[in-house]
Amino acid sequence: MSAAARRRRGARGAVPRGARTRRTLPWRRIGAWGAAALALGALAAGGAAALAWLRDPATLPVRHVRIEGELRHVDRAALERAASPHARGGFLTVDLEALARAVAATPWVDRVSVRRRWPDTLVVQVREHRVVAAWAGGGAVNARGEHVDLPARALPAGLPVLAGPEGRTAELLAAWRGWQARLEPLGLRIERLEMSAREAWRLRLTGGIEVVLGRGEPEARLARLVRAWPAALAARAARISRVDLRYTNGFAVRWRAPERAEGAPARG
Numbered sequence: 215m216s217a218a219a220r221r222r223r224g225a226r227g228a229v230p231r232g233a234r235t236r237r238t239l240p241w242r243r244i245g246a247w248g249a250a251a252l253a254l255g256a257l258a259a260g261g262a263a264a265l266a267w268l269r270d271p272a273t274l275p276v277r278h279v280r281i282e283g284e285l286r287h288v289d290r291a292a293l294e295r296a297a298s299p300h301a302r303g304g305f306l307t308v309d310l311e312a313l314a315r316a317v318a319a320t321p322w323v324d325r326v327s328v329r330r331r332w333p334d335t336l337v338v339q340v341r342e343h344r345v346v347a348a349w350a351g352g353g354a355v356n357a358r359g360e361h362v363d364l365p366a367r368a369l370p371a372g373l374p375v376l377a378g379p380e381g382r383t384a385e386l387l388a389a390w391r392g393w394q395a396r397l398e399p400l401g402l403r404i405e406r407l408e409m410s411a412r413e414a415w416r417l418r419l420t421g422g423i424e425v426v427l428g429r430g431e432p433e434a435r436l437a438r439l440v441r442a443w444p445a446a447l448a449a450r451a452a453r454i455s456r457v458d459l460r461y462t463n464g465f466a467v468r469w470r471a472p473e474r475a476e477g478a479p480a481r482g
Contacts, residue, residue, distance in 0.1 A: 350377035359384030378409035
């Protein structure tokens with residue numbers, strides 16, 4: 215066999231260049247993917263261990279609970295007692311919402327927010343209710359017209375008293391604010407405002423003067439009193455017991471009985 219024939223025969227049985235490399239390449243990829251998977255698994259395991267370490271209360275304990283806010287009626291010690299059972303976990307695991315709910319249940323507390331301060335402090339921001347009236351059925355009314363369950367002995371002196379059906383506190387407060395603004399220039403103050411179950415209105419003013427507005431158009435009836443007061447009633451205010459405005463165009467005045475001089479005989 216000639217040399218040329220042997221070369222042609224060898225060429226037919228030879229393996230093309232690169233074919234061996236292509237056959238072994240998938241195994242290399244599988245090895246690379248396996249290594250990557252192992253690396254990711256190691257990272258995940260390490261991350262889980264680190265997270266568990268961080269969440270362990272012994273690693274980052276809460277050491278301080280700081281109460282902030284302008285407190286006039288709330289007992290700071292009572293707030294700390296309410297917060298304490300919920301601040302015993304780790305810095306990252308403490309339930310801030312549960313702590314806020316516990317503090318919000320303290321009398322006089324209106325709003326609560328809680329935040330973490332690195333590395334070991336919880337800051338509890340407290341806002342008190344701003345009470346603007348007493349509620350005749352017990353408790354008080356805050357500036358938003360909401361009923362607040364507070365003992366009468368805890369309320370500031372001199373608050374106006376609102377009385378009416380349950381659930382009507384906001385309406386009564388709005389009426390008191392509007393009507394007080396009209397009466398204040400006359401030197402009058404609404405000490406008590408009542409709305410009956412039939413929505414009849416009645417006021418008690420400074421000096422014990424009772425003002426009966428009745429049902430329907432209380433604004434117009436009060437306006438009639440405002441117009442008549444300076445000329446017809448102001449000078450005799452000390453003698454007025456009651457003003458009844460349940461009339462179409464006027465009003466009726468009940469006068470106080472004159473006081474007897476000491477030693478004067480009683481009549482009748």
